[in-house]
Amino acid sequence: MTTKKMAIIATKGTLDMAYPPFILASTAAALGYEVQVFFTFYGLQLLRKDLSDVMISPLANPAMPMPVPMPVMVQMLPGMESMATMMMKQKLKKHGVASLTELRDLCLEAEVKFIACQMTVDLFEFDKSEFIEQCEYGGAAMFLGFAGDTDICLFV
């Protein structure tokens, strides 16, 4: 049986949108897939050593369930983003959902390959020392070299 392959492009750096790539990558690896995740633009935030700054905003996120209906004018007040993030993290913990760091570690342990977009690093003048060491830096052509040969390819 040939090894199945999956490629994911992770472009979002918020707490909610960080979960799908890490969940799918770790699960696919557990099922025996060879997995690569290409982190580009805001997705690069998910490769930071410290993930505690990854947040969720109720702003422009109308599908996010809120304990009480909240007008946009209120959502934009200072501190709302931190509050929403805190509440979301409490909810995740209460329901036994793994933390992002835990899921990312499980990916690494299962040999999921992380590729950081070099262009994004240059564009935002990121300091590579802030990113985990277990990622490779590369571009679109490098990613497509793997993605072109996969069974599943997702853009998140």
Next chain:
Amino acid sequence: MNFDKEFDASGLSCPLPILKTKKSLNDMTSGQVLKLIATDCGAVKDMQAFADQTGNPLLATEEANGVYTFYMQKK
């Protein structure tokens, strides 16, 4: 049912029961049986899917008061 190793994934949500199963199977030998306990009802279909895709037979699934017990044999 006899088993060689047990992992309690109670309280853990998707995909952790599957990831913990995979990790537990890693250091077992062929033919040994893993007993996995979970409270995530999604694990019922996920464990079957894991068995189907990895070839590790799911010998039995039991349910009692919202607690699921799976017996999986390492292929």
